[in-house]
Amino acid sequence: MDPDDNLNLVQPVNPWGGNAWSMYTEYFQWRPTHNSNSKQYKVxxxxxxxxxxxxxxxxxxxxxxxxxVETGAVSSQTVPCQDGKKYTIPYIVYEKLFPCGDYPPDGIVTFRNITAECDGVDCTKDIVWEAKVKDANCNMAARIDYPQPGEISITWDTSMPSAYDGLSYDDLEALNGQSGWGKSLVQSRRQVEI
Structure with missing residues (x-):
C-alpha cells in the first residue's frame, strides 16, 4: 500500500532468494531514505x-x-503514520530485474482471498486492478482473475533470454538497489562465485 504522495510504502513481502522463498513485512520511505523489515522466515x-x-x-x-498458515510463524511490525498519512493505494507486485534463470522455477505466484476495508466497510469490489509491466523481462505478466475469479497471478518464463544476462553481480546489485531481497540474491550468488 502507498499513500497518495507515493513517498512511502507498507507491505507484506514474499521474496525469492535465489534458491528459496521467504517472508517478512517492510516499511520503506524514499526521502529521507529509511527501510524497516520485520523478522524473516523461510517459506x-x-x-x-x-x-x-x-x-x-x-x-x-x-x-x-x-x-x-501451515506453520503458524508470524512476522510483524508497527509503523507509525507520518502526520496522519494514510495508505490507500493497493498494489500487487513482483520486483527486481535479474536474468530469467535467477527467478523461481515455479513460473507463477498467485494471490487469493484479496480483501480490503475502507473506513471499516468492505470495499474489495471497489478496487479496479490494472495489469501493468514496468520493466519487460522474462515474459513477466500480471493476470487478473487468473486462474480463478478474484485471484491475481504474476507469471514469468525462466527459459527466456534477458537483457540482464551479461551483467556482473556488481551491476545487478547496483540495478536492484542496496537493500532487500535483490541485494541478498546478488550477495549469495557472489559467494558461490568466490
Missing part, C-alpha cells in the same frame, strides 16, 4: 501466506503482519 514452495496491513486509529499507526 517452502506451496505453503500459504496470509499478509495484512491494518490501521490502528487510536495509535495512528499500521500493523503489518505476515503468517505462514
Amino acid at each position: 517452502n514452495a506451496g505453503e500459504t501466506l496470509h499478509g495484512s496491513i491494518v490501521y490502528n486509529k487510536n495509535e495512528d499507526s499500521y500493523l503489518l503482519s505476515q503468517q505462514i
